Amino acid sequence: MKISRGATITEPGSTSLEETGSWRTFRPVIRYEKCIRCMICWNFCPEPAIEKKEGENYPVANPKLIKMPVPVINYNFCKGCGICVNECPTKAIDFIREEK
Amino acid sequence: MPMMMLRGNESTAYAAKLARVKVIPAYPITPSTLFPEKISELIANGEMEAEFLPVESEHSALSAAIGAAATGVRAMTATASQGLALMHEVLFIASGMRMPIVMAIGNRALSAPVNIWADQQDTIAERDSGWIQFYAETNQEALDLTLIAFKVAENDKVLLPAMMGMDAFVLTHTMEPVNVPEQQDVDEFLGEKKINYPVLDPEKPATFGAFVFPEHYMDIRYSQFIAMEHARSVIDDVFNEFEKKFGRRYSKVSGFMVDDAEIVFVTMGSMTGTARETVRKLREKGEKVGLVKITVYRPFPKEEIVSLTKNAKVVAVVDRNISPGFAGAIFTETVASYNNEKKRPKIIDFIMGLGGRDVKIENYEQVYNLAKAALRGKFKEINWIDVDEEAVKEVEGTL
Structure with missing residues (x-):
């Protein structure tokens, strides 16, 4: 992103150009084999850094769910707040310290 | 050009009128109160076409001036001492947002103890706020430098706010003969206010003074520093233009x-x-x-x-x-x-x-x-x- 005089923003969506993944100290990792695709994490993510993707190529907890969309974390934007970890009803999201 | 007997605060009010300032938010404070008084009188008499906003504090006065300047019109206010100190955080916002606001200051001591008389501590304390600072010796200079301040502040290479200081009472309340320029000459000198920065426009939405990461903040501060460096030669040019038009010579x-x-x-x-x-x-x-x-x-x-x-x-x-x-x-x-x-x-x-x-x-x-x-x-x-x-x-x- 280029700077402007007075930091005035004239094009919408500029926050999508500013990646915030480097802020993270803990990384949420979805264990798809436990995920029931309820999308509660997607709903609660304040960034929002959880995207809704087609679920056919992801491991699935119950074969009946295969046609349902899955939550996928975009680590370029996830700040590691842990809200998804807290909200997940099946405890399918691990929270792992970032090691660099 | 008519000679008038003017107090310093009236000099700057006439400068506002001549510059065709469109919005004047102000909150009274000794020794600057005469400025909003004179402005409201000029507006009430139909001599000046502008919006006068009697706000609830100096903090709001400058905030409203930023809002006005962000629509692209000329905005001006006046304050002193504690009022300027109350504006402190907003001063940095005005300069950071690159709004070419002009402010007249009645230079007055800061409390405590309370003292309303001449002292330059108030503006000196704001020297790092990113505002251009002029200081007048006479009421003539107060008028001239206010007009000059607009032309410098609005210059494409600068776009920074400017304050014009005049000592409390010695200038603000003392009558001096002042050569008040003709409207037409000031119009020719200042020109119509150019829209040379993004403005508040429902057709073209923009965000002002938004959040910036460490990756960009310092570059934006650097560009502000460079603009202030550009102001050096722009001020010289404007002083020359002023002399050509009005015959009075100024130097930094x-x-x-x-x-x-x-x-x-x-x-x-x-x-x-x-x-x-x-x-x-x-x-x-x-x-x-x-x-x-x-x-x-x-x-x-x-x-x-x-x-x-x-x-x-x-x-x-x-x-x-x-x-x-x-x-x-x-x-x-x-x-x-x-x-x-x-x-x-x-x-x-x-x-x-x-x-x-x-x-x-x-x-x-x-x-x-x-x-x-x-x-x-x-x-x-x-x-x-x-x-x-x-x-x-x-x-x-x-x-």
């Missing part, structure tokens, strides 16, 4: 009898007149003394100050402000201006006229005598002029 720094002077006073604001008179008197007695007046304090005219004082033996800087723990601001910056000079005069600080204490010819004579003693090597770096040393000793124990 002007010298008086400095050519062969061994001792040079450096002053800013209304106290310059007394210094000039002292120089004339001392010259009659054959003393080699001169005077340098600062009209633009931000950007600080370092090269100009050096070139006007480098042949002197002693530079006597007179500061109507003090940074407790170091010295007066003009002294500090004059010394810093000599950083890369091989040959430098002795530079001495004289603190004078705080909180409206009269600045008299005998005070300047005392400054001159102390500077002359410095020629023989005997001097103190910081000298408080016309203070009751015994009284201070009594309360503080020692000096």
Whole structure:
């Protein structure tokens, strides 16, 4: 992103150009084999850094769910707040310290 | 051009009218209250077409001025002392958002203790706020410099807010004959306000003063610094244009009898007149003394100050402000201006006229005598002029 005089923003969506993944100290990792695709994490993510993707190529907890969309974390934007970890009803999201 | 008897606050109000300022948010404070009074009178009489906003505080006054400037119109306000201090955070927002607002300041002491009289501490304390700073010696200068401030602030290469200081009461409330320019001449000088920055427009939405990461903040600050550097030459150009149009010459720094002077006073604001008179008197007695007046304090005219004082033996800087723990601001910056000079005069600080204490010819004579003693090597770096040393000793124990 280029700077402007007075930091005035004239094009919408500029926050999508500013990646915030480097802020993270803990990384949420979805264990798809436990995920029931309820999308509660997607709903609660304040960034929002959880995207809704087609679920056919992801491991699935119950074969009946295969046609349902899955939550996928975009680590370029996830700040590691842990809200998804807290909200997940099946405890399918691990929270792992970032090691660099 | 009609001559009018005007107080300093009326000078700046007439400047606002002549500049066709469209929005004036203001909150009254001594000694600047006459400015909003005069503006509302001009609007009520149908002499001026503008929106006057009586806001609830100085913080709101400047915030409203930012909002107005963000729509692309000329905005101006006036304040002093505590009012300016209350604006402190908004000053940085105005300059950071690059809004070419102009503000007239009645330079007044800061509390405590409460004091409403002349002192430049209020604007000096805001020297780092990113505003251009002009200081007037007379009410004529107050009017002229306000018009000049708009033209500099709105320049494409600058786009920074500007404040114009005039000493409390000595200028703000004292009547002087002022040559008020014709509207047509001011229109030609300033021109229609150009829209040379993004403005609030429902057709083209924009975000102002938004959040910025460490990756960009410093670059934006650097661009602000560069704009202030650009202001140096823009101010010179505008002074030249002003002289061509109105016949009155301004410089960031002007010298008086400095050519062969061994001792040079450096002053800013209304106290310059007394210094000039002292120089004339001392010259009659054959003393080699001169005077340098600062009209633009931000950007600080370092090269100009050096070139006007480098042949002197002693530079006597007179500061109507003090940074407790170091010295007066003009002294500090004059010394810093000599950083890369091989040959430098002795530079001495004289603190004078705080909180409206009269600045008299005998005070300047005392400054001159102390500077002359410095020629023989005997001097103190910081000298408080016309203070009751015994009284201070009594309360503080020692000096």
